[in-house]
Amino acid sequence: MAGRKNRITLIILLLVTCFGCKKEAGEIIMRVNYHTVTCTGVGPGTCLLVQTGEKLNSDQWEYFYFDNSIQGFDYEPGYIYTLSVDMEKITNPPADASDTKYTLIKILAKEKVN
Template sequence: MKNITTLLKVLFSAVFILVLAQCTATTSASSENEKTFIVGPETADCTGVAPMKCLQVKENSSGEWTNFYSNIEGFTYEPGYEYVLKVKTEKIENPPADGSSIKYTLVKQVSKTKK
């Protein structure tokens, strides 16, 4: 009986450690796929497949504004505001020839400031 109790304790401990390790791995993986974007208050003329308007985006306050050719699912842009966004990135398997290989999804709108 003592051997069974000891075995159950060892098994329970092993399962607990595996569950804890999986939770940590999931958290790390999701944070690796998140970016912070600063979205400028104006769009800019740009050319993708055709002439279009691009969001102006940078990843930190000291960075340069760059054209953002994709859209951010769940985000509605309003001119005249600067946004700070947390965005999840996902690699797209077999993207269209004229499309991005990354899907961007809004996780959280951190701020919206009138400019």
């Protein structure tokens, strides 16, 4: 009986831990705003404004540096995009580069903004 309780407790702990995990790789849905902003990373630059995860379809946007571009995606100002993107962790990236590679899988929506 004690062994069964321990297994159930372990399973519950694993599930709770997994729900708290940040997605490290795989397909994600990303929204890209219709305009860019000036930002500073390694130096001054231009950033896309994006939403992922719980921030999708909210009023919260995060900076996405052009240096860390989405391969296969040609951004055109004036549209809000909903994208399916493959996110892949890079082992041992250069010191001034992102540790994540983003590749466009599919444009799910492209909405014109006036």
